[in-house]
Amino acid sequence: MPFAGIDIGSTMTKVVVVDDKEKMLASHIGPTGVEHRHLALKVMEDTIQKAGLQFENLNFIVATGYGRINVPFADKQITEITCHARGIRSLFPSVRIIIDIGGQDSKGIKLDAEGKVANFVMNDKCAAGTGRFLEVIAETLGINLVDMGEIALKANGFVQISNMCTVFAEHEVTSRLSEGAGVAEIVAGLHEAIAGRVVNMTRHLGIEKDVVVTGGGAKNVGLIKVIAGKVGFPVLTPPEPFITGALGAALVGKDFYDRGVRPAGEREKKEVTFFA
Amino acid sequence: MEANQQIKTTAVKGTDTARLVRAMVKNIYQSAHEAKANGQKVAYMMVASQYDEILRAMDIVPLPTENYAGLCAAKRDMDRFLLKAEADGYSQVLCSYARIGLGFDSLRKELGHIPEGSPDGGMPVPDMMLGSSAVCDPRFKWFQATSRYLEAPTFGMDVVAPPPQADLNAVRDYYIQYQRDQLSGLIEFLEKQTGKKMDKERLWEAIRLGDKAWQIWYDIDRLRVAVPSPMPSQDHFSIMVAGHYYSGTQIAVDFYQKLYDEVKYKVDNKIGVIADEKYRILYGGGLPPWHTLWIFNYFESFGAVFVIENVYRGFDPVEVPSHVKDPVDYLAWRAFLRFTRYHEKARAHSGSPLVEKLLGLIDDYKIDGVAFHACRSCRATTIGQTHIKSELGKYTSIPMMQLVSDMVDLRDYSEAQWKAQISAFIEALEGRGK
Numbered sequence: 001m002p003f004a005g006i007d008i009g010s011t012m013t014k015v016v017v018v019d020d021k022e023k024m025l026a027s028h029i030g031p032t033g034v035e036h037r038h039l040a041l042k043v044m045e046d047t048i049q050k051a052g053l054q055f056e057n058l059n060f061i062v063a064t065g066y067g068r069i070n071v072p073f074a075d076k077q078i079t080e081i082t083c084h085a086r087g088i089r090s091l092f093p094s095v096r097i098i099i100d101i102g103g104q105d106s107k108g109i110k111l112d113a114e115g116k117v118a119n120f121v122m123n124d125k126c127a128a129g130t131g132r133f134l135e136v137i138a139e140t141l142g143i144n145l146v147d148m149g150e151i152a153l154k155a156n157g158f159v160q161i162s163n164m165c166t167v168f169a170e171h172e173v174t175s176r177l178s179e180g181a182g183v184a185e186i187v188a189g190l191h192e193a194i195a196g197r198v199v200n201m202t203r204h205l206g207i208e209k210d211v212v213v214t215g216g217g218a219k220n221v222g223l224i225k226v227i228a229g230k231v232g233f234p235v236l237t238p239p240e241p242f243i244t245g246a247l248g249a250a251l252v253g254k255d256f257y258d259r260g261v262r263p264a265g266e267r268e269k270k271e272v273t274f275f276a
Numbered sequence: 277m278e279a280n281q282q283i284k285t286t287a288v289k290g291t292d293t294a295r296l297v298r299a300m301v302k303n304i305y306q307s308a309h310e311a312k313a314n315g316q317k318v319a320y321m322m323v324a325s326q327y328d329e330i331l332r333a334m335d336i337v338p339l340p341t342e343n344y345a346g347l348c349a350a351k352r353d354m355d356r357f358l359l360k361a362e363a364d365g366y367s368q369v370l371c372s373y374a375r376i377g378l379g380f381d382s383l384r385k386e387l388g389h390i391p392e393g394s395p396d397g398g399m400p401v402p403d404m405m406l407g408s409s410a411v412c413d414p415r416f417k418w419f420q421a422t423s424r425y426l427e428a429p430t431f432g433m434d435v436v437a438p439p440p441q442a443d444l445n446a447v448r449d450y451y452i453q454y455q456r457d458q459l460s461g462l463i464e465f466l467e468k469q470t471g472k473k474m475d476k477e478r479l480w481e482a483i484r485l486g487d488k489a490w491q492i493w494y495d496i497d498r499l500r501v502a503v504p505s506p507m508p509s510q511d512h513f514s515i516m517v518a519g520h521y522y523s524g525t526q527i528a529v530d531f532y533q534k535l536y537d538e539v540k541y542k543v544d545n546k547i548g549v550i551a552d553e554k555y556r557i558l559y560g561g562g563l564p565p566w567h568t569l570w571i572f573n574y575f576e577s578f579g580a581v582f583v584i585e586n587v588y589r590g591f592d593p594v595e596v597p598s599h600v601k602d603p604v605d606y607l608a609w610r611a612f613l614r615f616t617r618y619h620e621k622a623r624a625h626s627g628s629p630l631v632e633k634l635l636g637l638i639d640d641y642k643i644d645g646v647a648f649h650a651c652r653s654c655r656a657t658t659i660g661q662t663h664i665k666s667e668l669g670k671y672t673s674i675p676m677m678q679l680v681s682d683m684v685d686l687r688d689y690s691e692a693q694w695k696a697q698i699s700a701f702i703e704a705l706e707g708r709g710k
Contacts, residue, residue, distance in 0.1 A: 079696065082703040117703065
C-alpha cells in the first residue's frame, strides 16, 4: 500500500514513497531548473524503481511545491505549508514552529497541539530571506553555495549587510570586499541578515518550542547557528531537509486514502508542463 | 492582450442593490462638474471626518479625493498619476491615495485641462480643500501639498480621540470642547468661502439623515450574522459609498433602506452568497485591494465567504445625551462617543479596542478564519496589524492570514503569492474539520 509525494520546487524536484505504516521506502532528489523541468516524471519513476515498485502500485500521489499545479500524474495538489507540517510532524512530534527556507521563498508555520496548521506567514514578493538570495551572493563572492555555512563558522564576527534587496545587497557585498572585509565575515553577515528576517517574520506567529528548520536553508550550518541564537534556544533540523515537503505530501496522500478518498481518474504519465 | 484593454478588477456582487452603486459613484464627479458650471462651491474633502453633514447643510458639493484614487485603481488607470507624483518628488512610501490625487492635480496643471480619459470624467478644480486628521496624517497634510498645483484655500480640521487607558469621565469635557472649537473654526472658514451663514436647522436635518442612514447600515450588518451569509464584503466595499459620500442626504437613507429590504429577504429565505458556504471569513482590517476586488470571488470558489469586515463602517450608532441642543455640540459629542465606543471593554479585557471589536465580530458572525490586508503605503491601517493579529491569537485559535499589497498601487501586488497563501489558508481551514 505505497503512497508517493512529489515536491516541485524552484531548484529541485523531490519524491518520497512511503508505505501504509508511514515508513519511507525510497526518496530521490532531482533538479528542476529551466532545462530540467521535463524531468519531474523521470524523478518520480526513478524513486518508484528505487522502492522496487511500479507506477500502478501507488495508491495515491500528492503534488506540492510551486510546480504542483501542472503535475499530470498527481491525484491531488496540496500546498507546501500543509505538506511540510505533516512531514515534519511525522519526524518531530513535538514540533510547534516550522521555518522553511526554500529556494524561492521562506515560510513560518505554527502547528497546534494536534499537529494541524494553526497559522502561517510567508515572505513577501522579494527574494530576501530565501536560498536564491544566498545563491546570488555566493556567485558574487566566487564560492559554492554549499560551502557558505562552513565558511561562516570560521568568521571572526560579521560584517553588517544592511540591504536585503538581492540586487542592492550584491552591490553592498562588492563594496565591502573592496574595503577589505573578509569573505567569511561577509558570509556571516549575510546569514545574520537572513536569519534576522526569517526569525522576525516567524515571530508574528509567536515562537515556541520545538522549532524545526527545513528546506535548503537547513543544510547551512552557519545559518542554523544564527537562527538558534536569535530564537534563543537550539533548533532542530531533519536528517534530509530537502525532502520534508515530499514526505509530507506522501503522508497527506495516505491520510486522504485512509479517509476513503480515491484517485479521481486515470493518471497521465506525462511530463510536467509549466507553461501553456 | 492589447495594452489598452480594460482588465476586470471588480468582484461579482452578492446583492442587486450593490450593483446600483456604480451610478452613484459616477454621479459624485458629474455633480461636482455640474456644480462648478452653476457657480456652486465644490470642496475636496476627506470622508468620515465628522464634518460631512456640515457640507450638506451649506450646499457645498463634496469631492472625495480618496475615493477617486480607489476608482482609478478599480479602472487600472492609476500608474500615470502615481508616476507623476513620484516624478514630482513624492516618495513611494507616501499614501498611494495621496500620490494618485497629487499626480492627478499635477498632470491637470501641466496639461491645462483634465487628463485625457480620466476615470468618470476626472475631478474639477475645487473651490476649497478640507483636510482632516481623522484616521491618519496624510488626510491632514495632503491638501497642503496640493496647494503646489492649484489655488484654493485649505482648512485642516483636527479630530481627536483619547487613548483607551484614559479615564473617560475625566477627559470627556476637554475632548468635546476641543472638537467643538475645531468644528466651529471650520464653519467660520466655510462661511467665509461661501459668503453665507450656516443654517443650524439645516444642519440638524443633515445630521438626522446622516444618523438614520448609518443606523440602517448598522442594522444591515447585524442581519449579516445569518448563516448562510446574505451579503459579502465585496458588496460592503461598494455600498459604503452611500454612507460616506452621500452622508446627510435622503439618497443614502433610501439606498440603505432598499439594501436592508433585500438583505432581510435573503436572510428570511436563507439565500446565501454562494450555494455551498463552507467557511465564514472576517476581513480583519486594512484598506481593500481596489485593484483586485475579484479576489473575494476567488475565495468563494473554495467555499469561503467574507461575511463581515472591520473597515469603512468605522462607527456603530451612539446615543448623544438629550441635553445636547446645539447641532455643532452634537457633532462633537457624537465624534467622542464614536471613537471611544470600545474603550471600556478594552480596559476590562485585552487593553485594545480593536481586539475587542474583532473578538465580538468573530463570536457574533461565527467566523472560521480572519484575513487581513497589509497595505504598504497605508500606515494607519497597517502599522499594528501584525500586533493585533498576535493579540487576537491569545483569545482565539482560528486561522489567520495577512495578504500584503497596497490599496491602489499594483506594483506591490503579486497574484501568484496571494494565490499560494490563499490555498494554504483554505487548507488550514479544511484541516480544522469543517
